Amino acid sequence: MTAKRHRAADFCVGSWIVRPSLSRIERGDVAAHLTPRAMSVLAYLGAAGGAVVARNELLDAVWPRMAVTSDALAQCIVELRRAFGDDSHHPRIIETIPRVGVRLIAPVAALDVAAPAGAPPSAAWWPWAAALGVVAIGVTAALVFALPSAVAPDSPSARTVKPEAHELYLTAHHFRDRGEFRRAVLYAQQAVAADPDFALAHAELAAALTYQDTPFTDPERRARADAASQRAVELDATSAEVHALRAGVAWELGNLGEAERHVKRALELDASDAQAQQSRAFLLMDAGRVDEALAAMLAARGGDPLSPHGYSMVGQWQYLAGKTDAAIASLERALELAPEHTGARRVLALAYFEQGRERDAIEQYLRLPISDALKEALRASLAIDGSHGNALEFATSEAYCAKNGLMAAEVFAHYSADEPMLGCLRDAVAKTPYPDLTLGFWMKTSPVFADYRADARFAEVLEASGLRD
Numbered sequence: 001m002t003a004k005r006h007r008a009a010d011f012c013v014g015s016w017i018v019r020p021s022l023s024r025i026e027r028g029d030v031a032a033h034l035t036p037r038a039m040s041v042l043a044y045l046g047a048a049g050g051a052v053v054a055r056n057e058l059l060d061a062v063w064p065r066m067a068v069t070s071d072a073l074a075q076c077i078v079e080l081r082r083a084f085g086d087d088s089h090h091p092r093i094i095e096t097i098p099r100v101g102v103r104l105i106a107p108v109a110a111l112d113v114a115a116p117a118g119a120p121p122s123a124a125w126w127p128w129a130a131a132l133g134v135v136a137i138g139v140t141a142a143l144v145f146a147l148p149s150a151v152a153p154d155s156p157s158a159r160t161v162k163p164e165a166h167e168l169y170l171t172a173h174h175f176r177d178r179g180e181f182r183r184a185v186l187y188a189q190q191a192v193a194a195d196p197d198f199a200l201a202h203a204e205l206a207a208a209l210t211y212q213d214t215p216f217t218d219p220e221r222r223a224r225a226d227a228a229s230q231r232a233v234e235l236d237a238t239s240a241e242v243h244a245l246r247a248g249v250a251w252e253l254g255n256l257g258e259a260e261r262h263v264k265r266a267l268e269l270d271a272s273d274a275q276a277q278q279s280r281a282f283l284l285m286d287a288g289r290v291d292e293a294l295a296a297m298l299a300a301r302g303g304d305p306l307s308p309h310g311y312s313m314v315g316q317w318q319y320l321a322g323k324t325d326a327a328i329a330s331l332e333r334a335l336e337l338a339p340e341h342t343g344a345r346r347v348l349a350l351a352y353f354e355q356g357r358e359r360d361a362i363e364q365y366l367r368l369p370i371s372d373a374l375k376e377a378l379r380a381s382l383a384i385d386g387s388h389g390n391a392l393e394f395a396t397s398e399a400y401c402a403k404n405g406l407m408a409a410e411v412f413a414h415y416s417a418d419e420p421m422l423g424c425l426r427d428a429v430a431k432t433p434y435p436d437l438t439l440g441f442w443m444k445t446s447p448v449f450a451d452y453r454a455d456a457r458f459a460e461v462l463e464a465s466g467l468r469d
Contacts, residue, residue: 011046014093014106016084018042024163025083032083033163037062038076045094045104054101075306077102087272089299165195172204176211177309179341184208192228199236202228203245216252217432225249233262240270247279254437254466259283274300278313285445290321308338316347319354320445327351342368346407350448353414361414370407373399378411401427406439413448421452425461440465 010019017026023039025032034042040062045053058073077094080086086093095105161169168191176184188205195201206229209221216222229249232242247262263283266276277300284293297317301310315330328351334344345364352361362378377400400408400420405428412421428439443449443462452458 009110011043012107012109013042013046013084013104016093016106018046031161031163033166034083035076035079037072038079038083041073041076042080045102046108048103049108050104052097052101052103058102071306073102078306090272161198162195165191165198165201168194169198169201169204172201172208176204176208177307178338179308179312179343180338181208181212185212197235199232199239199242202235203232203239203242206232206249207245210249210252216438222253226253238269240266240273241275243269244273244275244279248275248282251279251282251437256437256466272299274310281313281317282441285317285320286441293317294321294323306337308334308341308344310334311337312341312344312347315344315351319347319351319447322447324351324354328355346410350410350414350446354447365407365411368407369403370411371400371403374408374411400424405431406442410442410446410448413452416451418452418455422457422461425458426464429461429464437466 010017010021012018013025015027018039019026020039020043023034023036025034025042041058044058044061055070055073059068059070062076063072077096080094081088081091084093088096091105093104093106094102096102168187172184172187172191174184175181175187185205185208188201188208191198191201192205206225209225209228210216212221216225226249229246232239233246236242243262243266247259247266250256250259250262259279260283263276263279266273267280270276277296281293281296281300284290284296294314294317297314301307301314311330311334315327315334318324318327318330328348331344331348331351334341335348338344346368349361349364349368352358352364359382362382365378366375400412401424405424409421409424409428412418412424425439425443440462443458443465444453449458453462
C-alpha cells in the first residue's frame with residue numbers, strides 16, 4: 001500500500017518556493033497562484049523528491065474516493081507547467097513518462113524557515129523523504145538558487161500580481177480557450193479592474209474582444225481590443241505572450257506588417273511560447289508554407305494537451321493542409337472538450353463536406369450562427385438526403401448572407417452555387433470599412449474555394465478583403 005505523503009510545509013522546486021498553505025509558488029518578486037487540486041498534485045510530487053509517481057497513485061491521493069479520469073490529472077499538469085513557464089517538449093520542472101507516471105526533475109528541497117528575514121532561502125533535505133523510502137538527489141542552497149531565472153529581476157514581468165487579478169485572468173483564459181468569448185471578456189475586464197498594471201490581463205481582454213464575434217467589424221470593439229493590446233505591450237514588452245496576442249489583434253485589424261513584427265519579437269523572447277507559435281502559423285500559412293504552418297500549430301498545442309482551442313486550431317490547419325481525416329479527429333476532440341466552440345464546429349462541417357459526409361456536415365451547420373433562411377435550405381437538403389441537386393434552389397437572396405457571410409459562402413461554394421457564394425462574400429466585405437484579413441485568409445487557403453481562385457470575380461473580392469492571392 002502506498003504510504004501517505006505529508007505536504008503541508010513550504011519547499012523549493014528549482015529556483016521556486018512552493019507554499020502549499022497559500023496555494024502559491026514564488027520566485028523573487030514573481031508569484032503565481034494555483035488551484036487547490038494543482039497544488040495538491042505539486043505537493044505530492046514534491047514529497048516524492050524526484051521519484052516517479054504513478055498516475056493512479058496521484059489520482060487516489062488527490063481525488064480520494066472520487067470517480068475521475070486521467071484528464072483531471074493532465075489538466076493539473078498543464079496548469080502547473082503554465083505557472084512555472086515550463087515546456088512539455090523540453091521540460092525543466094515536470095516530466096511526464098508515458099504509461100509510467102510523473103516526476104519533478106528540478107531539484108526538490110525543504111525550505112529553511114529559520115533563515116533571517118531578507119536572506120535568500122536555503123535548501124535542506126526533506127526531513128521525511130528517507131522514512132518514506134523516496135530516493136532524492138541532495139542539493140545545496142547555492143545550487144538551487146543559482147539556477148537561471150526565466151524572468152530578469154528588472155523585467156516588468158517581475159512584479160507580484162494581485163491574487164484576485166491572476167485568478168480572474170486564468171478564468172478568462174479558460175473561457176477563451178473553450179470558445180466562450182463573451183464570458184472571457186467579462187472575466188478579463190474584472191482582471192484589469194483588479195490590477196490595472198497586469199499586462200496579461202489587458203492582452204487577454206484584447207484577445208477575447210477580438211474573437212467575440214466573426215467578422216470583427218464593430219468599431220467600438222475594435223478600438224477597445226486595439227487599446228487593450230497596446231496597453232499590454234506598454235506594461236510588459238518582455239512578455240512573448242503579450243507580443244503574440246498583440247500580433248493576433250493587429251492581424252484582425254488588417255495591420256499585417258505590425259503583426260509580423262510582434263510575432264518576430266515574441267519568438268525572440270520565447271520561441272516555445274504557444275501563442276507565439278500560433279501567430280507564426282498564420283503568417284506561414286498566408287505565405288503558402290503549409291507544412292511549416294502545421295508544424296508551428298502542432299507545437300503550439302503541445303504545451304497544453306487538453307486545450308479545446310489548441311485542438312481546434314490544429315484541426316483547422318490540418319483541414320487547410322488537406323489532411324482531412326486528421327482534421328476531423330482533432331476537431332471532434334475539440335468539441336468533446338468544449339461543445340460550444342463555434343470555430344471548431346464550422347471547420348468540422350467543412351471537413352465533413354470534403355469527405356462527402358453531407359448529412360454530418362449539414363447537421364453541424366444547423367448548430368452554427370447562420371441565417372434562418374440558409375438553415376431552412378439546408379434542412380430541405382437533409383430531407384432529400386443531402387443531394388447536391390437541391391443546390392439549384394439556392395437563390396441570390398441577401399437573406400442567406402445575414403449573420404455570417406463567410407459561412408454562407410462556404411456552403412454555396414461546396415454546392416457550386418457561384419452567384420450566391422460571390423454575393424455573400426461581397427456582402428461580407430461591404431459590411432465593414434476595414435480590411436477583413438480573416439475573410440481573405442479563408443478565401444485564399446480553404447479547400448472549399450479552391451475551384452474559384454482562378455475566377456476574376458473571386459480575385460476581386462479577395463483583393464477587397466485586404467489580402468491578395
